[in-house]
Structure formats: structure tokens, C-alpha cells
Amino acid sequence: MASITINLPDEQLQKIQKLAQESQVSPEDLLQASIEDWLSSPKKEFSEAISYVLQKNAELYRRLA
Numbered sequence: 684m685a686s687i688t689i690n691l692p693d694e695q696l697q698k699i700q701k702l703a704q705e706s707q708v709s710p711e712d713l714l715q716a717s718i719e720d721w722l723s724s725p726k727k728e729f730s731e732a733i734s735y736v737l738q739k740n741a742e743l744y745r746r747l748a
Contacts, residue, residue, distance in 0.1 A: 696710075699713065699714065
């Protein structure tokens with residue numbers, strides 16, 4: 684597994700630490716879960732948007748035919 688180091692302003696770090704403490708997990712685990720969720724979400728949202736557009740276009744093309 685690879686590691687990434689980032690620099691955060693103190694204010695952001697404090698918010699992350701507070702959220703982690705409230706969730707009873709480490710800040711690292713909280714961030715890892717958040718990143719995993721973020722990486723998987725755009726694909727789902729994009730797929731849903733594409734399906735919606737294709738469905739609406741199919742309806743439009745039927746009306747025009």
C-alpha cells in the first residue's frame with residue numbers, strides 16, 4: 684500500500700480530528716473511508732446521469748419519428 688502526505692491548514696486538521704473523534708475512528712481511517720467513498724461516488728452519479736439522458740433522448744426521438 685502506498686502512502687500520501689499532504690499539508691493542511693490547522694483549521695482543517697482540527698475539523699478532521701473532531702469528526703474522527705466523534706466517529707470513534709482515527710483521522711487516517713476517516714480520511715481513507717472518505718476518499719474511498721468519493722472515488723466510488725462519481726462513477727455512480729455519472730452512470731445515473733448518462734442513463735437519464737439516454738432515456739430522455741430515446742423518448743424525444745420516438746416523438747420526432
